[in-house]
Amino acid sequence: MNKLEKKAGPLAGDRSETNREMPHRPLTAEKPASAPAMSRSVALLFAIACGLAVANVYYAQPLLDAMASELDIDRAAVGIVITATQICYALGLLMLVPLGDLVNRRKLIVGQLLLSVLALMAVGTASTAAVLLAGLGAVGLLAAVTQALVAYASTLAAPAERGRVVGLVTSGVVTGILLARTVAGTLTDLAGWRSVYIVSAGLTAVMAGLLFRVLPREDQGKVPMTYPQLVTSVFALFVQEPVLRIRGIIALLLFASFSVLWTSLVLPLGSPPLSLSHTAIGSFGLAGAAGALAASRAGRLADRGLGQRTTGISLTLLLVSWLPISLTERSLWALIAGVILLDLAVQAVHVANQSMIYNVRPEARSRLAGAYMIFYSTGSAVGSIASTLIYARAGWTGVCLLGAALSGLALLFWGLTRRLTPAP
Numbered sequence: 001m002n003k004l005e006k007k008a009g010p011l012a013g014d015r016s017e018t019n020r021e022m023p024h025r026p027l028t029a030e031k032p033a034s035a036p037a038m039s040r041s042v043a044l045l046f047a048i049a050c051g052l053a054v055a056n057v058y059y060a061q062p063l064l065d066a067m068a069s070e071l072d073i074d075r076a077a078v079g080i081v082i083t084a085t086q087i088c089y090a091l092g093l094l095m096l097v098p099l100g101d102l103v104n105r106r107k108l109i110v111g112q113l114l115l116s117v118l119a120l121m122a123v124g125t126a127s128t129a130a131v132l133l134a135g136l137g138a139v140g141l142l143a144a145v146t147q148a149l150v151a152y153a154s155t156l157a158a159p160a161e162r163g164r165v166v167g168l169v170t171s172g173v174v175t176g177i178l179l180a181r182t183v184a185g186t187l188t189d190l191a192g193w194r195s196v197y198i199v200s201a202g203l204t205a206v207m208a209g210l211l212f213r214v215l216p217r218e219d220q221g222k223v224p225m226t227y228p229q230l231v232t233s234v235f236a237l238f239v240q241e242p243v244l245r246i247r248g249i250i251a252l253l254l255f256a257s258f259s260v261l262w263t264s265l266v267l268p269l270g271s272p273p274l275s276l277s278h279t280a281i282g283s284f285g286l287a288g289a290a291g292a293l294a295a296s297r298a299g300r301l302a303d304r305g306l307g308q309r310t311t312g313i314s315l316t317l318l319l320v321s322w323l324p325i326s327l328t329e330r331s332l333w334a335l336i337a338g339v340i341l342l343d344l345a346v347q348a349v350h351v352a353n354q355s356m357i358y359n360v361r362p363e364a365r366s367r368l369a370g371a372y373m374i375f376y377s378t379g380s381a382v383g384s385i386a387s388t389l390i391y392a393r394a395g396w397t398g399v400c401l402l403g404a405a406l407s408g409l410a411l412l413f414w415g416l417t418r419r420l421t422p423a424p
Contacts, residue, residue, distance in 0.1 A: 038153070038156050038157045038158065038161065038165055040168070042156075042214060043153065043157075043165050043168045043169060044168065044172075045210065045211070045214060046149050046150075046152075046153045046168075046169045046172070047168055047169045047170075047171060047172025047173075047175075048172055048207070049113075049149055049172070049207050049210075049211060050146045050149050050150060050169055050170075050172040050173045050176060051172040051173065051175050051176025051179070052176060052200070052203055052204055052207055053113070053116070053142075053143050053145050053146045053149070053176070053204070054143055054146040054173050054176045054177055054180075055176040055177065055179065055180035055183065055200070056116065056120065056139045056140075056143050056180075056200055056204075057085055057086070057089050057139070057140055057143045057177075057180075058176075058177055058180035058181065058184075059180050059183070059184040059196050059197065059200070060081050060082060060085060060136060060184075061082060061180075061181060061184075061262075061263070061266070062181050062184050062185050062188070062266060062281060062282055063184055063188055063193045063196065064081060064082070066188060066192070066193040067081065067132065067193060070193070071126070071127075071128065071129045071132060072129070073129050080133070081132070081133065081136055082384065083381075084133055084136060084137050084140070085136045085137065085139065085140035086140065086377065086380065086381050086384075087137075087140070087381075088136075088137040088138070088139075088140035088141040089140040089141065089143055089144060089377060090374060090377040090378070090381075091141055092140065092141040092142065092143065092144025092145075093144050093147060093370045093373045093374050093377060094231065094234065094370055094374060095231065096108075096112065096141070096142075096144045096145070096148070096370075097144050097147045097148050097151070097366055097367075097369055097370035097373070098230050098231060098233075098234055098366050098367040098370045099148075099227075099230070099366065100148050100151055100152060100365070100366030100369075101222065101223050101225075101230065101363070101364060101365070101366040101367055102222055102223060102225060102227065102230050103222070105148065105152050105215070105366075106211075106212070106215040106216060106217060108148060109145055109148055109149060109152070109211060109215065110208050110211055110212045110215070112142050112144075112145040112148070113142075113145060113204055113205075113207060113208035113211070114205070114208050115138075115142050116139065116142040116143070116145070116201075116204050117201045117204050117205045117208070118138075119135055119138035119139045119142060120135075120139060120197045120198075120200050120201035120204065121197070121198070121201050122134070122135035122138070123135035123136055123139060123197045124194045124195075124196075124197035124198040124201065125194070144370075144373075146173055146176075147369040147370060147373050148366060148369070149169065150166065150169050150170060150173065150354065150369055151358070151365040151366045151368070151369035152215075152366075153165050153166065153169045154166050154354070154358045154365055155362075155365055156216075160303060161303065162303065162355065162358065162359070163298075163299035163300060163301070163302035163303035163307075163351070163355040164299045164300050164303060165299070166299050166302075166351060166354050166355055166358065167297070167298055167299020167300065167302070167351045167355075168299065170299075170347065170350055170351050170354060171347060171351075174288075174289075174343065174346070174347045174350070175289045177262075178262075178285040178286075178288040178289045178343065179285050179286070179289055180285070181262075181281070181282040181284075181285045182279075182282035182283055182285040182286055183196065183282070184196045184282060185277070185279045185280075185281060185282030185283075186279050186282060187199060189277065189279050223363060223364075230367070233364070233367060234367050234370060234371050237361070237364065237367060237368060237371050238371060241357075241360050241361065241368075242420060243356055243357055243360050244357055244360065244368060244371060244372060246417045246420060247353040247356055247357055247372065248371070248372055248374075248375035249375065249413060250311070250315075250349065250353060250410055250413060250414055251349075251350065251353055251372060251375045251376050251379060252375040252376070252378055252379035252382075253379060253406050253407075253409055253410035253413065254315075254318070254346055254349055254350065254379065254410055255346070255375075255376045255379035255380045255383065256379035256380070256382050256383035256386070256406050257318060257342075257346075257383065257403050257406040257407045257410070258342070258343075258346050258379075258380070258383065259379065259380040259381075259382075259383030259384045259387065260383040260384075260386065260387040260399060260402055260403040260406065261325065261339070261342060261387075261399075261403055262288075263383065263384040263387045263388060264387040264388060264390075264391045264396075264399050265281070265284065265328075266281055267388075267391050267396075268328055268329055268396050269281045269284075269328075274329075274332075284335070284336070284339060287336045287339045287340050287343075288339045288340070288342070288343040289343070290340055290343075291339065291340035291341065291342065291343035291344035291345075291347070298310050298314070298347065298348035298349075298351040298352055299351045299355060301352075302351065302352050302355035302356070303355075307352040307355055307356050308352075308418050310348055310349075310352045311348075311349050311352050311353075311414055311418075312411075312414060312415070312418070313348075314344075314345040314346075314348040314349045314352075315345065315349060315407065315410050315411040315414055316411060317341055317344065317345040318341075318342060318345035318346065318349075318407045318410070318411075319404060319407040319408050319411055320341065321338045321339075321341035321342035321345060321407075322338065322342075322400050322403050322404040322407060323338070324337045324338035324341070325338035325339070325342065325400055325403070326338075326396070326397065326400035328396060329396055353372065354369075354372070357372055383406070386402060387399055387402065387403075390402050
């Protein structure tokens with residue numbers, strides 16, 4: 001038994017999870033609300049691990065021009081780098097995350113992180129466009145470990161604190177997404193784009209070692225399924241659980257709006273008259289991270305049964321945020337205010353969504369995480385493609401109208417379906 005298992009009971013695994021898919025075993029309840037809380041330091045470690053893993057998917061966004069120049073990639077086709085990474089990330093959500101319900105999650109998580117180290121090194125040393133594309137595809141696939149960590153954290157947490165823990169860990173995810181641009185821009189200006197992936201490989205190796213020591217060795221309550229049955233059951237969850245469908249559609253619209261901003265923001269900021277550097281453009285991620293961290297309280301509100309109210313207020317703020325964002329070309333201060341507001345709203349709704357979904361089927365949390373994040377990934381991809389197309393035809397005003405329309409649609413959908421899903 002490792003040090004943490006001796007110190008904190010909840011980290012020995014959720015051995016009393018309800019298991020609907022194992023009828024031959026006696027049903028037992030989840031940990032009582034009075035169980036010792038998952039320590040904040042361990043939850044923080046999960047958050048940092050999530051941030052490091054998910055950032056690997058987004059490092060390439062501000063580096064496309066540098067990659068294209070060094071590896072002689074046609075600038076018109078270099079966007080395939082982002083598309084391939086996102087597609088592989090979506091495959092990882094479907095093919096790898098559900099494994100947490102089937103195999104030992106300690107081995108699964110640490111193994112994926114170690115493989116990520118190899119993939120990151122391949123990208124950092126790539127000599128051809130083909131090697132770069134293959135490496136980034138592997139990076140995207142393995143970055144799905146992020147959602148395995150979120151689902152595992154929700155299992156290790158006591159029921160009364162699950163929203164708080166999910167909120168803290170998810171804040172690491174959103175912060176990693178936002179700071180990826182800042183880190184990538186700064187390291188590229190200092191030591192070239194390859195240094196971004198070499199540094200990330202080193203940090204990921206360290207994190208794999210820490211989690212190997214911290215995560216419980218035993219991981220009971222697995223479902224008696226083959227791997228094909230496990231993957232098939234992910235699709236069955238869409239049919240069986242209305243909470244997953246409704247909250248998934250909200251997530252799709254939410255992250256489409258989020259992606260509309262962050263994919264196209266580099267275009268007005270990097271063009272005259274602003275012409276900002278990689279570092280300066282990436283620094284706007286700091287404003288977004290501040291908003292995301294401020295929204296971590298959404299998990300506590302969800303624990304108090306206020307998930308629906310939090311969702312409604314946050315989606316309203318998301319819609320309002322596009323007004324100051326639309327003033328970007330006139331005022332960078334307005335952009336900063338809008339970014340903080342937008343990312344606060346996105347994080348709050350995301351946490352409320354997960355708190356509601358993870359309470360539905362305790363024995364299927366890894367599959368629920370993968371299924372929910374497929375909506376997230378789809379929304380992100382649609383937002384990215386749509387924003388660049390709109391910018392080419394209607395400029396920044398068109399982009400802001402698109403983002404506001406998606407936000408308004410999410411708010412309307414929530415209003416129409418709020419009575420169909422219970423608050424967590």
